[in-house]
Structures are given as C-alpha cells and as structure tokens.
Amino acid sequence: MTAHDYTLIAASQSPDDALNEVRHLVDGVWIDSADGATFERQSPAHGTLVSRIAKGGAAETEAAIAAARKAFDAGLWSDLSGKDRATILLKVADMIDENRGRIARLEVLESGKPISQAEGEIEGAADLWRYAASLARTLHGDSHNTLGKDMLGVVLKEPIGVVSIICPWNFPFLIVSQKLPYALAAGCTAVVKPSELTPSTTAILGELLIEAGIPAGVVNIVQGFGDPVGSIMTTHEDVDMVSFTGSTAVGKAIEKATADTLKKVSSELGGKNPQVLFPDADLDSAIDAIVFGIYFNAGECCNSGSRIIVHEDIAEEVTRRVVELSREVPFGDPLNPDTKVGAIIHQSHFDKISSYVEDAVAAGAKVEIGGAPLSVDGMDGAFFAPTVVSNLTPDMPIAREEVFGPVLSVLTFKTMDQALDLANGASYGLSAGVWSENIHTCLEFSRRVQAGTVWTNTWMDGYPEMPFGGVKESGQGRELGRYGLEEFLEVKTVQMRIGRTRANWI
Numbered sequence: 214m215t216a217h218d219y220t221l222i223a224a225s226q227s228p229d230d231a232l233n234e235v236r237h238l239v240d241g242v243w244i245d246s247a248d249g250a251t252f253e254r255q256s257p258a259h260g261t262l263v264s265r266i267a268k269g270g271a272a273e274t275e276a277a278i279a280a281a282r283k284a285f286d287a288g289l290w291s292d293l294s295g296k297d298r299a300t301i302l303l304k305v306a307d308m309i310d311e312n313r314g315r316i317a318r319l320e321v322l323e324s325g326k327p328i329s330q331a332e333g334e335i336e337g338a339a340d341l342w343r344y345a346a347s348l349a350r351t352l353h354g355d356s357h358n359t360l361g362k363d364m365l366g367v368v369l370k371e372p373i374g375v376v377s378i379i380c381p382w383n384f385p386f387l388i389v390s391q392k393l394p395y396a397l398a399a400g401c402t403a404v405v406k407p408s409e410l411t412p413s414t415t416a417i418l419g420e421l422l423i424e425a426g427i428p429a430g431v432v433n434i435v436q437g438f439g440d441p442v443g444s445i446m447t448t449h450e451d452v453d454m455v456s457f458t459g460s461t462a463v464g465k466a467i468e469k470a471t472a473d474t475l476k477k478v479s480s481e482l483g484g485k486n487p488q489v490l491f492p493d494a495d496l497d498s499a500i501d502a503i504v505f506g507i508y509f510n511a512g513e514c515c516n517s518g519s520r521i522i523v524h525e526d527i528a529e530e531v532t533r534r535v536v537e538l539s540r541e542v543p544f545g546d547p548l549n550p551d552t553k554v555g556a557i558i559h560q561s562h563f564d565k566i567s568s569y570v571e572d573a574v575a576a577g578a579k580v581e582i583g584g585a586p587l588s589v590d591g592m593d594g595a596f597f598a599p600t601v602v603s604n605l606t607p608d609m610p611i612a613r614e615e616v617f618g619p620v621l622s623v624l625t626f627k628t629m630d631q632a633l634d635l636a637n638g639a640s641y642g643l644s645a646g647v648w649s650e651n652i653h654t655c656l657e658f659s660r661r662v663q664a665g666t667v668w669t670n671t672w673m674d675g676y677p678e679m680p681f682g683g684v685k686e687s688g689q690g691r692e693l694g695r696y697g698l699e700e701f702l703e704v705k706t707v708q709m710r711i712g713r714t715r716a717n718w719i
Contacts, residue, residue, distance in 0.1 A: 218582075219598060222545030222552045224591025228259055228322060235266040235412050237273050237436055238419040240280035241429025247272040254410060257325040258547050258556035260593030264323065266412050269437030274404075274445040277433035281375045281402040282451040284430030291372050291400035299346040302394055304425035305418075306342035309335060312421065316414050318548075320386060323411045325556030325594060326510055327547045337675075338390035341693075344677035345394035348698045352399070363714035367707040372400030373477060374453030376701060377446035379467075380415070381459045382408035382558055383513045389415055391681070391692045392456045393432065399701035404433045404452070406443055410558060412436050439463070450474055454701065457481070458515075461615075461641075461686045479690030479700045481682055483615040484515045484643030487636040488672060489522045489626075489658060490531060494648035495670065500531065502646075502672040503621070504538045508554050508599055509673065512619040513562075515687075516644050516666075516673055520612060520622040522635050528625045532603055535621065536582045539599040545589045554619065556594035563595040566618035570600060573611040579604040583619070613639050629657065637663045642684035646672050665691075 236243045250268035255261060267273075285291060290298070309316070317331035324331075357366035376396045380389045385407055396403050407415035419434045435442050447455050447470045454477040457467050461482040471478055488506060490499055506518025523531045547555035557563040563586075570584045583600030603623040605612045612622045626632040636645055645664040647655050655669040665683040668674065675681065680694035690700050 218540055219587065220541050220543045221587065221589055222543050222549050223589060224259075224546045225549045226546075227591075228256065228261055228263075228548065230263070230318070230322065232262060233264040233319065233413050235264055235416045235436055237267055237269060237277070238416070238423075238432070238434040239273060239277045240433065241423065244273070246270060252409065254323055254412065256322045256594070257558050258592060258594035259322070261322075263319075264413050266409070266436050269435040269442045271441050271445060273437075274435050274442050275449070277404045277435045278375065278446070278449050278451050280430035280433050281404050284428060285372075285375055285402040289428040290397070290402060290431045293400075295350040295352055298398060298400070299349040301425050301427055302342050302346035302349060302397060305394070305421050306339045306346070308421040308424060309339040309342065309418075312417065313339075316386060316417055319413045319417070320411065321547045321555070323413055324382060324385065325547055325558060327549075327552040327555050329550050329552070330510065334384060334387045338387050341387075341390045341677050342394045345398040345698070348395070348695065349398035352698065354704075360708075363711050365709045365711060367709065369705040369707060370699075370702045371705055373701050373703050374401060375451060376401045376403045376454045376456055377452045378403050378405045379443055379446065379455065379457045379459065380405070380407050382410040383510060383515075385411035386414040386418070388458050389418065391697070392458075393418075395692070395697045396456070396701045397427075397431070399698055401454075401701050402431045404435060404446055406435050406437070406446060409436070409438050444470065447471055447476075448474065452476060454479070456700070461688075464688060479692075480688040481515065481690075481692060482643075482686060482688040483641055484517070484683065484687050485520060485613060485615055485639040485641045486516060486518055486644045486646070486664070487520050487522050488518045488646040488648065489632045489636060490524060490527065491647070491649040491651070491654055492524045492526045493650045493654075494527070495650060496527070496531065496534065498670065499648045500534045500538055503531075503535055504542060506646075506672045507621040508539070508542050508619050511554050511557055511597070513558060513617050517617070518646065518672055519616060519620065520624060522624045522626055522632050524632075525625045525627055528623070532581060532601065532623055536601050539582055539601060542599055544587055544596055544599070546592060554599070555596075556592070557597050557618065560595055562617070563597060566597055566616055566620060569611045569614070569616045569618075570602060570620060573602055573605065573609055576606075576609055577604060578602050578609065578611065581623075607635055607638055615641065629654070633658070633661050640686045643687035644668065644673075644683075
C-alpha cells in the first residue's frame with residue numbers, strides 16, 4: 214500500500230532539547246557510576262540524541278540496597294504516621310502536575326509515544342499518587358473479640374521491608390506510579406530500576422521526591438541494565454520483595470532468581486488479550502474500541518486488544534470496518550498533538566513485529582491492511598503500519614503469542630463455548646473483553662473467561678480504585694486499588710491473654 218492509504222503526520226519540528234544527563238539516586242544523593250561508565254539513548258522517532266545516562270554496576274546497586282535497608286530498619290519512613298506519609302505523597306502528586314509538560318516531553322523523546330498520550334499518562338500518574346496517599350491514612354488490620362473472655366486477637370499489617378521495583382519502557386512514568394506510591398503508603402523503602410530505554414522520567418520523579426521531603430534512603434534509583442543491576446536487585450539478601458513489570462520470559466527468570474532467598478514477587482507480565490464480539494454487539498462502539506485497543510501506544514501495551522474473536526455472522530463486516538477505520542488513525546510525529554500512534558521503541562523490536570506477520574503469511578494468513586514499515590516525512594524512526602491479519606488458525610504464533618505491536622489478529626466462532634475455548638486457549642490471562650447487548654451473555658463470559666480484568670462493552674478503562682493484574686502466565690499479584698497496597702504488607706498475628714486465666718500445663 215502507498216502512504217495515501219494511511220493517515221500520516223509529517224515531522225512538525227526537530228527536537229533541539231539540551232542533552233539530558235541522568236544519574237543514580239543513592240541515599241538522597243545524586244551520583245555518577247563509580248567507574249564513570251555511561252550509555253546513551255536516542256529518540257526512536259527522531260533519531261536524535263536525547264539522554265546520557267550513568268551506567269550502573271554492582272557498586273551502585275549494592276549501595277542503593279544498603280541505603281534502603283538502613284532507612285527501613287531505622288524506621289525513617291515506616292515509623293511515620295499514615296498522615297505524615299500521605300502528606301508527602303500528596304506533595305509529590307502536586308509537583309507531578311506542575312511538571313507535566315517537562316515529564317511528558319522527555320517521555321516522548323525517549324519512547325516515541327505521542328505527546329497527547331504522554332500528557333494524559335502523567336496526569337493519571339498524579340492521580341495514582343493521590344489515591345495511594347488516601348490508602349496510607351486508612352491502612353488498618355483486624356481485631357477478634359470472640360476468642361473467649363480471656364483472649365483478644367489482633368491482626369497487624371506491617372510493611373514488608375525493602376522492595377526492588379523494576380519497570381518497563383512502554384509506560385515508564387505511569388507504571389512506576391502504579392508501584393512506588395503504594396509501596397511508600399505501606400511504609401516500605403525502595404530501590405527502583407527504570408528501563409535503560411526510558412530512564413529520564415524516573416529520575417525526575419526522584420527529584421520531586423527529594424523536594425517533597427522524603428527521607429534520604431527511602432527511595433533510591435539505579436540506572437542501567439538487567440545485568441548486573443536487575444540481577445542484583447532480585448537476588449540480594451537484603452531485598453524483601455520484587456515488584457516487576459515486563460515480559461513473561463524475564464518474569465519467569467526473576468521467579469527462579471528469587472527462589473534461594475524466598476522473596477515475595479509481584480509480577481505483571483504479558484498478555485494476548487481477546488475482545489469477543491457477539492452478533493448483537495453495538496458495532497459502532499466495538500469497532501472504535503478495537504482500533505483503540507490495538508493501536509494505542511503502537512500496540513506496545515500489555516493490555517493491548519491484540520486479537521478479536523468475532524461471531525462468524527458479523528466477521529466480514531467487522532473486519533472490513535476495522536480496516537477502514539485503521540486507515541484514519543494518525544501515525545507519525547509524536548511531538549504533534551494530533552498524532553495518535555508514534556514510533557516503535559527500537560529496531561530489533563520492529564523486526565520482531567515484522568517477523569510475526571511474515572510467518573503468519575507464510576502459514577496462509579491474509580494481511581487485510583499494513584504489515585510493513587511506514588515512511589513518515591521528516592522522521593528517521595521506525596514506524597510500523599496499522600496491521601490487521603485474518604484467515605488465522607488458533608495455533609499460529611501470531612494468534613497465541615504477544616506481538617507487542619500494532620498488529621490485530623482476527624479469529625471467528627459460532628458458539629459461546631467456542632469463543633471461550635479461543636479466549637482461554639492462550640497461555641496468558643491478563644484481560645479480556647466482551648461485546649453484547651445481552652447482560653446474560655456478558656455475565657456468563659465474564660465468569661468463565663480466564664483473565665484478571667474483564668471489560669464489557671468497553672475496552673481499557675482503568676481507575677486507581679480497581680485492582681489490576683493477571684492469571685496464568687500474565688503474572689501474579691495485583692496493582693492498584695486496596696489490593697495494590699496489600700501486596701507490600703506482611704500480616705502479623707498478635708494473641709493477647711487478658712489476666713492470669715490460663716491453667717498451668719504442669
């Protein structure tokens with residue numbers, strides 16, 4: 214297809230931002246790497262140099278863990294009242310709002326995502342900090358006054374301790390804000406490792422935390438790569454818990470790495486999320502949600518609606534309309550507010566996306582639209598065309614595995630049981646959606662589908678109050694909501710005898 218078959222937004226400006234220098238935050242102090250090592254990040258959309266980052270090693274990682282351990286054991290944060298912790302979290306939220314433009318622009322330059330989307334994510338992140346602040350003030354345990362007249366039972370909920378937080382590149386500021394404020398609300402201390410592809414906005418968050426008055430050592434940030442930084446963060450004996458978002462393969466490796474020290478692991482991993490359309494679906498709403506679900510963040514999203522399972526009576530119409538609307542989605546310059554889809558994060562990931570489509574075609578699939586690079590005027594980045602692939606069998610990798618790009622797989626069904634077999638057939642279970650005007654259909658599907666989140670007649674709505682996480686190979690544990698706070702807590706039972714009423718054993 215030619216460029217005329219798509220909606221493309223050419224470069225409107227060439228970023229001339231000053232080079233962003235990024236360092237580690239350890240025990241309240243910004244430091245360079247002990248060996249002076251650095252690495253650089255170029256914009257995946259513009260090809261320009263964005264950031265120069267201190268490359269962390271064992272020295273910085275171990276120092277950060279030691280600082281977090283010392284701060285926790287000294288009670289610098291955990292001994293504060295919920296009110297005092299909440300006050301600082303609320304200050305951070307306000308400062309996130311004040312710095313929204315600065316944070317969003319850096320996120321665009323390092324990730325390639327559209328500026329309007331980045332601004333929305335930063336706004337959402339501030340809301341997460343405010344909600345976590347409310348949890349800090351309402352955290353409580355339980356009491357049991359029915360154990361007999363001479364016994365009172367109390368259940369305490371205490372912070373788990375030092376938490377290693379490892380974040381991905383696709384939503385760098387939003388995802389750290391789904392983890393860190395909840396850990397802090399619980400009273401934990403933390404060592405944070407952002408992705409080496411998107412390090413800068415987490416460093417800005419560190420600046421805001423210091424300005425808000427968080428004690429030194431409570432939050433530490435180490436820049437660098439999985440080896441050695443991430444490896445040390447997951448195996449060190451002074452770390453009590455690991456909170457990780459990323460690929461299922463890395464999540465499994467972390468589970469194995471933590472086995473020797475029996476750390477708690479909370480993981481949010483991959484997804485191959487289905488939207489199931491029954492014949493009575495509101496197609497106007499469903500088509501828009503499908504297009505949003507697959508092209509949002511260029512499909513580089515664990516919640517991407519990467520496959521639709523459509524009743525055969527409406528499959529032809531749905532596919533045709535999805536293709537037509539796909540042509541209207543604005544791809545191109547992420548600094549243009551009108552752009553909806555930006556660049557792919559890096560070339561090797563672009564190649565992976567391409568290989569899924571090529572292998573599907575070789576196996577007999579039909580590309581309805583896309584499946585190839587896009588050329589955007591004035592842009593040097595890797596842009597992948599909006600892609601819809603049909604004539605699939607459920608065993609094809611493109612229909613079962615996480616592509617993590619703007620590629621939609623189309624499957625068909627006849628009965629509810631068939632739809633559920635297809636929906637549950639993948640090894641993932643993060644989210645799912647159902648489209649029907651019949652509430653009974655929606656409820657039956659919601660109860661029987663294997664997913665941590667089910668959307669009915671909508672897609673990818675999210676709120677700080679609602680827990681998020683998956684089943685099967687999509688991970689374990691939950692973020693957001695009160696459940697997100699519970700992840701960072703240990704339960705302690707206290708049993709108190711009232712008076713000397715217990716008969717002597719001897």
